[in-house]
Amino acid sequence: MRLIKEKTNIDFLGSxxxxxxxxxxxxxxxxxxxxxxxxxxxxxxxxxxxxLLEVGYGxxxxxxxxxxxxxxxxxxxxxxQRFGAEEVVLVRLPPQEGDVDQIRARLQQVLHAGDQSIVLxxxxxxxxxxxxxxxxSGALALVFALMLIFIYVMIxxxxxxxxxxxxxxxxxxxxxxxxxxxxxxxxxxxxxAAVLAVIGYSLNDTVVAFDRIRENFFSLRGMTAxxxxxxxxxxxxxRTIITGVTTLLVLAALLFLGGESIAPFSIALIVGIVxxxxxxxxxxxxxxxxxxxxxQDLIEPIKDASLHDDLP
Numbered sequence: 505m506r507l508i509k510e511k512t513n514i515d516f517l518g519s520x521x522x523x524x525x526x527x528x529x530x531x532x533x534x535x536x537x538x539x540x541x542x543x544x545x546x547x548x549x550x551x552x553x554x555x556l557l558e559v560g561y562g563x564x565x566x567x568x569x570x571x572x573x574x575x576x577x578x579x580x581x582x583x584x585q586r587f588g589a590e591e592v593v594l595v596r597l598p599p600q601e602g603d604v605d606q607i608r609a610r611l612q613q614v615l616h617a618g619d620q621s622i623v624l625x626x627x628x629x630x631x632x633x634x635x636x637x638x639x640x641s642g643a644l645a646l647v648f649a650l651m652l653i654f655i656y657v658m659i660x661x662x663x664x665x666x667x668x669x670x671x672x673x674x675x676x677x678x679x680x681x682x683x684x685x686x687x688x689x690x691x692x693x694x695x696x697a698a699v700l701a702v703i704g705y706s707l708n709d710t711v712v713a714f715d716r717i718r719e720n721f722f723s724l725r726g727m728t729a730x731x732x733x734x735x736x737x738x739x740x741x742x743r744t745i746i747t748g749v750t751t752l753l754v755l756a757a758l759l760f761l762g763g764e765s766i767a768p769f770s771i772a773l774i775v776g777i778v779x780x781x782x783x784x785x786x787x788x789x790x791x792x793x794x795x796x797x798x799x800q801d802l803i804e805p806i807k808d809a810s811l812h813d814d815l816p
Contacts, residue, residue, distance in 0.1 A: 512738045516785055517730050517793060525786035529675055532779075536682020545685050548596070548692030548768075549630055551639045555597040555607065558626035559615055564590040570615070577614040583690075585764035592625075594765055599631075642696040646677055649703055661714055668791035669710050672783040676706050680776045684768075694769040702776025709747070709784040713740050717789070729797055733789050748781045 515521060549556055559565075567584050570593060574582040579597055587594040595615075600607050608627055615622055650670050658666035677699055684691050716736040724732050752774060759770035 512741055514738060514741070515734060516737050517734050517789060522786070522790050522793070525782075526790055529783070529787055532679045532682070533675060536678050536685065539682055539685040543685050543688070545681070545691040546688050547639070548690050550693045551691070553599045553630045555595075555600060555611070556626070556628040556630065557595040557597075557611060557615075557624065558587060559593045559595060560623040560625050561591045561593065562622070565593045567593065570595070573614055577610075579611075579614070587765045638693065642693070645696070645700065646703075649700060650674060650677075653703070653707055657711070657714070660711070661718060662797070664792050664795040664797040665714050665788075667795060668788040668797075669707065669714070671791045672710055672780075672788035673703050673706055675783050675787050676702055676776055676780045679779045680772055683775045684772070689771060690768050692768060694766065695772045698769045698772035699776065701773060702780055705751075705777060706780030706784055709744060709780060710788045712743070713737060713784055713789070716740055729793060733793065737785055737789065744781060744785070748777060751777055 565586070567586070571582060571584050574584070574595070574597075579600075581598050583596040585594050586592065597611075607629075611627075612624055615624070650673055653673060654666050654670045657669045680699055680702055681691075681695075683689075684695065713736065716739055717733050720732045720736045720739075721729070724735065727735075755770050755774050755777070759767060759774065762770060
């Protein structure tokens with residue numbers, strides 16, 4: 505047996521902690537699903553349809569005044585936020601009745617009312633039907649991603665590890681989306697992209713941990729699967745913490761300095777990385793343990809040479 509020199513000796517997968525972690529995961533998933541079923545999501549214009557305008561001003565834009573001008577003109581529910589620079593504003597409006605050209609001309613008149621120097625850089629009209637198709641495509645993208653990941657992990661490791669990985673990734677996606685539902689945060693295509701990125705990040709973390717677990721299954725003979733997994737997770741703990749913290753620092757800077765336009769994207773990644781790091785330690789490994797994974801599952805069957813005795 506090789507000498508073990510892990511820096512920590514935390515019993516991550518002990519019976520009590522494992523049950524507590526699974527109970528916490530169950531509560532988070534159930535709360536997310538209940539919120540999604542009852543409250544739903546605050547879909548952005550990408551899904552609901554509507555009008556998107558990008559407006560450039562000669563100086564720092566007064567968001568309060570812009571909202572007031574739009575409300576006074578009858579455009580209730582307008583979302584106004586800065587788009588990168590202080591002089592650039594993004595305006596989102598719900599679907600409007602009437603001719604497209606008339607709506608565009610009317611909005612130009614309203615926005616020019618207090619400042620003739622503004623430039624209408626972009627006007628986009630998204631129909632509700634297109635938004636519905638995007639929502640369906642986003643959901644299908646998540647489903648196909650999980651299916652392909654299951655196949656990949658099963659080929660690289662074994663189906664019990666694959667089940668653990670997919671369970672953890674589904675857990676991450678549901679909790680991240682549920683977070684947006686519970687707190688009523690805007691949900692658009694950038695958030696869908698962030699959820700897919702979270703799946704990739706969490707999968708990488710899980711595969712690295714599984715790779716170390718597989719290695720220790722064979723090198724630490726005589727130990728139970730739980731003991732071997734605990735040693736593997738402790739050996740990977742420093743790497744997991746450093747990767748997670750450095751990524752979160754970048755995302756925090758993006759959240760506070762990147763402006764409102766990318767705030768939902770940043771929040772989704774922050775929540776997803778925190779949840780994904782937790783699930784790669786507990787959910788993925790605990791699921792594999794619940795399926796009684798052991799070193800024998802990773803040994804390739806030896807072909808019987810006698811089957812080939814009759815061959816010339």
